[in-house]
Amino acid sequence: MRANWQRAVAVGVCGGVLSCGGLVGPAAADEDPPTISQAFAGPRPGEAIGIDLLNYQRKPGVPLVAESPVFAAPVRMDDPAGDTGGEGVKAPIPASAEPGTYPLVVRARGKIVARDTIVVKPPKRPSIDVDEDGARRPGTTVNLFFDDLYPGETGNSFTAHSTAFTSPARLAHDKQAWNNTRTFNALNVPMSHTLKDGTYAVWVTDAHGRRKAESRLEVRSARPGDDDYLGKAEGPAFFGQSGRLFNARARGFTIAAGSTVYVRWQDAYPDPGEEERMTATSPAFRAPARLSFDLPKGHEGDDPIFWGAARIKPGLRPGSYPVTVVSHRGRVKKTSYLTVSQGSARGDGDDGLPTAVWAGVGGGALVLGAGAAALLIRRRGRAPLA
Incomplete structure (x- = not known):
């Protein structure tokens, strides 16, 4: 899930003033044409990207509109409802979109002022991520991230299980993840301090007990040579x-x-x-x-x-x-x-x-x-x- 949150951000500096997040600086020089930036580029069907226009002097009363065949409707660049809080304006990709490359343009009064492309990736089966790669110590806590964005997936009640956990962990809907409406997480899930070294399965079930996704968790105690083996x-x-x-x-x-x-x-x-x-x-x-x-x-x-x-x-x-x-x-x-x-x-x-x-x-x-x-x-x- 988090691995898919890739950003391709174009930064324009015009006359010494950084233009980003919808802020507008002085008119760009001829060698710095307007540029479209995309936050969370490479979306899957059902996700959203953030679009911003850099190196462009916006004029009062002249709306900017982003258009692409992959959008369900044109996207107003100045729409307050689509404000992402620093990532540009939200541009949803329909769940019905086919993977592929789509043209993207931004228009002002019907005139194209910038061009780009949107690459839509194939859907991905539901997945559960456990923190980052690497081993955890017995008795520590882990963070779980469940990505349920896939055609036909529904429901909002999910639980993560593992014999490494002290008890099953309820996954809460992450309402802050505006680019993916099907993300759920559980933070600081405790593991038993009596765990033996090994690899433990972690799996997610829905409200009906059906298994939705599975991952692995490596647990390793401190060993001779580790700073924390005997402490001080x-x-x-x-x-x-x-x-x-x-x-x-x-x-x-x-x-x-x-x-x-x-x-x-x-x-x-x-x-x-x-x-x-x-x-x-x-x-x-x-x-x-x-x-x-x-x-x-x-x-x-x-x-x-x-x-x-x-x-x-x-x-x-x-x-x-x-x-x-x-x-x-x-x-x-x-x-x-x-x-x-x-x-x-x-x-x-x-x-x-x-x-x-x-x-x-x-x-x-x-x-x-x-x-x-x-x-x-x-x-x-x-x-x-x-």
């Missing part, structure tokens, strides 16, 4: 009071039994979807600590940070307890030790949630509430993911 993990580290995220430390941290400790984890290349499943576990915690992405110092180029709160068991026997974080689908496992005291926590502990984490942003300040952590995943130098 640091932690777990601990802090215990508001604003101390930057001072978290992996050693020598003491917290009182029954208090709340905050765990920080940092990774240059988190696995896709880890923001939804990262936890820290410890025999000292009442429950695993849910670690969420945050943006405390993203403007300074820091690696993505996870952090979250854990409640120390009340009445826990004093001592040193392991805290473990597992990431990258089990490939990375790191443990730090937390000291639990029977009494107060020597100034380290804090029973309340951090009310805010402050980070300077452009000379101002960014406040990130504990319940509204911002998500930042940077993939510096990562091998391209399709």
Whole structure:
């Protein structure tokens, strides 16, 4: 579908003024005759192209009309209803048009001021495209584009299926695609993070369950040598009071039994979807600590940070307890030790949630509430993911 959105755009510069999108500059020089430009050239039957006239000084009250045997009717170049918002005026190609080459002229008061040709391509069976070519990581999302422009195709209820998806994806009609009225898409369709490497079928069904089109999706996990194979993990580290995220430390941290400790984890290349499943576990915690992405110092180029709160068991026997974080689908496992005291926590502990984490942003300040952590995943130098 998108591969067919080819544009042949002629650009005219007259007297130093660019003429395009219906804007008119000074009269063109003799060596620069009026030129017809076509947006979405090479249409199929049922599609539309955008037509514009370049290098031409339009005169008030003199309409320009585009004519071609392939049009159902002449096209007024100044018709507001046909304005495409920068691609010229919309010129529909009837669904009954035969493939071939057709002459195109633009007239002013019956006089031909420019000539061109329209090449109509053959119809194409309905098709489903999955993003661009190349492999996707487990746990990432994909974009789906369904092209249903073919004689006799009807309906507007379509669903995309794949064993790679967490659930079937409903395809919505793309009303912005004025050149093709039979396009449907689904954006950011999630894939399971437990997928095995391989090629997965993607198919589209209509409201009656009939299969309309099929494609393939390649999934490949990170491998040794990829930047994101093991990431660049640091932690777990601990802090215990508001604003101390930057001072978290992996050693020598003491917290009182029954208090709340905050765990920080940092990774240059988190696995896709880890923001939804990262936890820290410890025999000292009442429950695993849910670690969420945050943006405390993203403007300074820091690696993505996870952090979250854990409640120390009340009445826990004093001592040193392991805290473990597992990431990258089990490939990375790191443990730090937390000291639990029977009494107060020597100034380290804090029973309340951090009310805010402050980070300077452009000379101002960014406040990130504990319940509204911002998500930042940077993939510096990562091998391209399709």
